[in-house]
Amino acid sequence: MGRVAAYHGKNRDVYHNHSDCWDGNNIEKRNLVKGTGGKKQCSTCANLFKK
Numbered sequence: 881m882g883r884v885a886a887y888h889g890k891n892r893d894v895y896h897n898h899s900d901c902w903d904g905n906n907i908e909k910r911n912l913v914k915g916t917g918g919k920k921q922c923s924t925c926a927n928l929f930k931k
């Protein structure tokens with residue numbers, strides 16, 4: 881798996897764009913929002929892309 885369309889959670893200060901990010905996958909569906917929301921990339925996602 882790998883890159884997915886950017887999404888973020890309401891009340892979170894980062895966005896996610898990797899399918900294997902545990903933090904992103906923890907966001908409840910009702911809190912999911914598409915896009916970056918002008919936020920920073922999640923550090924977990926960033927590390928996943930380095931593998």
Ligand SMILES: [Zn+2]
Nearest residue numbers: 896901922925
């Ligand atoms: Zn992430």
